[in-house]
Amino acid sequence: MKKGKLIYSVLFFAVCLCPSVGMLIAKPETSSENRQLSEFPTLKTEEGKWNVEWLSQAGDYFQEHFAFRNELVTGNALLHGKLLETSTADGVIQGKNGWLYYKDSLDDYLGQNLLSDRSLYNIAHMLSMTQEALDEKDVKFLFTIAPNKNSLYGENMPYYDSLKITDETNRERLTKVLEQENVSYADLYQAFTDQDEVLYHARDSHWNNKGAALAADVLMTALNKEHDSYTDEPYEVRKDYTGDLDTMLYPLATTADDEVYYNKETTYAVAGKINSNFDPRITTVNPVKEGSLVMYRDSFGNALLPYMADAYANAYFSRGIPYQLSDVDTMNADTVVIERAERFLPEMSQFPPVLTAKEVSLTGEEESTATDAAWDVKMKPQGTVVQVSGRIKEGYLDTDSRIYLRINGTVYEAFPMDIADGDRLDDNGFCLYMPAELALADGNDLEVLITKGDKYLNIYKNIIEEDIIQ
Known part of the structure; x- marks a missing residue:
C-alpha cells in the first residue's frame, strides 16, 4: 500500500513538473492568440532599481511560455468543446453545428451596453465633417459597416438568445443618424441578408472570398466606380481555410473550413514586401486601371483588399487609428473609403481622424x-x-x-x-x-x-x- 502511494506521488509530481522542466528542453511556445507574449523579467528596472514586480511578471511569463502549452490548451478545449459544447477561450463563443463566434460581438447580439444617442451622433457627425472636408477637395467619400457574423447568422448561437435585452443594435441606430447627417453610406447588412447563401466562415469571424466580392461590388457600385463584378464568375470551393476563432480555441487541432476561389486573374501588384493582407499599411498599383483609393479598414479588409486594389491604378490600405487624412494628399487620392466592423463602433466614437480644422464663421x-x-x-x-x-x-x-x-x-x-x-x-x-x-x-x-x-x-x-x- 505504501509502495503504491509512493509511486502515485512520484507520478503526480512528475506530471506537475513536466511544463516547468520542459521549458529547458522544448522550443519556446508560440501563442495562437493575436497578442504579444511577455518577455522574461529582469531583476532590475531600466533605472537600476530592484524590480519589485519580478515574481508576478515571472508568473505571467511561465503562464504564457510553459512547455507543451498549446498541446494542453488544445486538449482542454477539445474536452470542453466536444463533450460539454462550451468554449475555453475568453474571446470565442462555442456555437451549434460546429460554428464559432467572436465574443466581442456579444453586446451587439444581446442589445446590451448600447451606445448613447449622443455617442451615435458623435460618430455620424465626425464622418459628416470628414466627408465635407473631402468634398471640398473633390474626393469621393464612402463609409460602410462590416456586419458581425451573429448579426447575419445568429441561428447557430448557443443559449444566449434567451438573454437578449432588445433587438436594437448600434448598427441599426447609427444608420438612421448617418442618414440625418447626409453621410454617404453603403449598407452591407442589407446586401448580405438579401443573399440566400451563407457568405461567412463557420469557424472564422469574417466573410469568405465570395462575401468579400459581394461587399466590394456594393462599395464600388455606390461609388459609381467601374469594376469587375464577380456575380457570374466561376469559382471552386476548397476545404483548406483555417479560421481565426478556430486557431484561438484549438491551436493544434483546427478544422479546415470551406473557402471560395475564383478562377479570374487580378491585374494589381503590391508595392514592396508584405507578410499578409493584414499588414498595417499596404500600397498597390495597377497599370491598366484608373483612379486612386485610400481605404481605412480593419481585419474584414483582408479578403476585401484584392477586389478593391484590382479596380484602382493606385490604392493605399491602412489599419492605423486614428485615421491620418494627410494620406489623401500623399496619395493624391480621388476616393476615400472607411470600413469598420460592427463590433468596433464603440471604438470609432473615441478616435476622431487627424484632420486640420478649418476656420468657420458663426452667423447666429x-x-x-x-x-x-x-x-x-x-x-x-x-x-x-x-x-x-x-x-x-x-x-x-x-x-x-x-x-x-x-x-x-x-x-x-x-x-x-x-x-x-x-x-x-x-x-x-x-x-x-x-x-x-x-x-x-x-x-x-x-x-x-x-x-x-x-x-x-x-x-x-x-x-x-x-x-x-x-
Missing part, C-alpha cells in the same frame, strides 16, 4: 452662459499640428449640439467624441487639430461654444498655458 446669436463648463482642456503638439481636446460638463449638450472652439480669436468646429473613463464611455468630449504655427508658445486664449437650437452658447473661457514648439 451668441450668448454667454458660463465660463467653466468645460474641463480637462489641454493642448498637445503632434508633429505639424496641435491637438486641442477636452470635455463638457453634464447637462450642457443636447444630442445634436455642435462644438466650436475660438482659439486666439479664430473659430473652428471641433470633432465631437467619446472619452473612455474606466469601463464607461463619456459622450461629452471634443477634439480639434490646428496647425502648430497658429498656436502660441506663451498661452492661448480659448473659448468653447456649443449650439442650442439656433443659438451659440459660450460656456468656457480660459488661457491655456502650454509649451508649443513652433
